[in-house]
Amino acid sequence: MDLACTEKITAPTYAPKDPNIFNDFRVMKHLLSDEVLYTPHTNYFQHVQTDIQPFMRKVVATWMLEVCEEQMCEDQILPLAVNLMDRFLCVCVIKRQQLQLLGATCLLIASKVRSTNILPIDLLCAYTDYSVTSEMLVSWELLVLSKLKWNIAAITGFDYIDQIIERCSWGGESSLLRRHAHTLVSICYTEPSLVQTPPSAIAAACICSAVRGLKLSSSNAATRDVCSMVSIESETLEVLVTIVDNAVDKVVPKTPEKPPKAVEGFESPQYPQPETPTEVENIYF
CATH class of the missing domain: 1.10.472.10 (Cyclin-like)
Structure with a gap:
C-alpha cells in the first residue's frame, strides 16, 4: 500500500473566517473587559x-x-x-x-x-x-x-482588527485595508509612547489611519463606527491616529540622517541593523 503524500502546498492555507464569531456581540465585550489584564499597568x-x-x-x-x-x-x-x-x-x-x-x-x-x-x-x-x-x-x-x-x-491590537473590520459595512471596501491595519499595529508596538495604550485603542487608530491612507469614501463612517465599537472618544482617537501617522513617517525611507550618539553601556542589536520593514514600503500614504 502506497501511503506517500503527493500533494504540493505552495502557500500557507488558513481556516476560513467563522461568521458566528463576528456576529456574536459577546466576543467584543469579553475582549474589551479582559484587555485591562494585559495592558502594562x-x-x-x-x-x-x-x-x-x-x-x-x-x-x-x-x-x-x-x-x-x-x-x-x-x-x-x-x-x-x-x-x-x-x-x-x-x-x-x-x-x-x-x-x-x-x-x-x-x-x-x-x-x-x-x-x-x-x-x-x-x-x-x-x-x-x-x-x-x-x-x-x-x-x-x-x-x-x-x-x-x-x-x-494576552489580548493585543491584532486581535481587534478582524473583529472591527468584519463587523462594519465598509470593511470590504478595500482588500488592502486589513493588510495595512496589521502593518500599522506592528509599527505601533515599537513605539514607547504607546506602551500603556489599550490594544483596542491601538487597533482603532490603526484602522482609521489605514482607511484615510487608502482614501476610502467611508472615512467618516469608519471613525464613527470604530469609536462606538471600542468605546473611545473621537478626540482621543484623533490623537492616536496622529501618533500612528508620525510613526509611519519615521520608518518610511527618507534621506539619511546623522545617527544618534551612542549611550555608554548600551549595546544596540547587531544583526541586522534596523531598516524599513518590507510591509511598510507597500503602504500607499
Whole structure:
C-alpha cells in the first residue's frame, strides 16, 4: 500500500473566517473587559527600570519587528512578544545589556503560543550576533514565564482588527485595508509612547489611519463606527491616529540622517541593523 503524500502546498492555507464569531456581540465585550489584564499597568521607565530608557526599548522592539519580517512570522507574533516584554519590565528590573536577551526570549515564547512554526533558539541567537547563548534563552524563558505567572495568552491590537473590520459595512471596501491595519499595529508596538495604550485603542487608530491612507469614501463612517465599537472618544482617537501617522513617517525611507550618539553601556542589536520593514514600503500614504 502506497501511503506517500503527493500533494504540493505552495502557500500557507488558513481556516476560513467563522461568521458566528463576528456576529456574536459577546466576543467584543469579553475582549474589551479582559484587555485591562494585559495592558502594562505602570510607566516602567519612570517607576521600575533604572537603566532602561525609551529609545532603548524602541531599538530592541524594531529589531524584533525585523526578525519577524525576515522570518515571515504571522502578524500576531510581534504584538504578543512586545506585550510580554513590556509586562515583564513592569515587574522585574534588568540591565540595559539584557534588553535584547529579553526581546529574543519574548519572541521565542510568542512563537510557541501563536505560531505554527516556532522560532528556533539557534536562529534567535544568530540574530543577536551570538551575544546571547541558547542556555541564556532557555533560562530567561522560564524567568519571563514565572514573572508573568504563565499568563501569556494576552489580548493585543491584532486581535481587534478582524473583529472591527468584519463587523462594519465598509470593511470590504478595500482588500488592502486589513493588510495595512496589521502593518500599522506592528509599527505601533515599537513605539514607547504607546506602551500603556489599550490594544483596542491601538487597533482603532490603526484602522482609521489605514482607511484615510487608502482614501476610502467611508472615512467618516469608519471613525464613527470604530469609536462606538471600542468605546473611545473621537478626540482621543484623533490623537492616536496622529501618533500612528508620525510613526509611519519615521520608518518610511527618507534621506539619511546623522545617527544618534551612542549611550555608554548600551549595546544596540547587531544583526541586522534596523531598516524599513518590507510591509511598510507597500503602504500607499
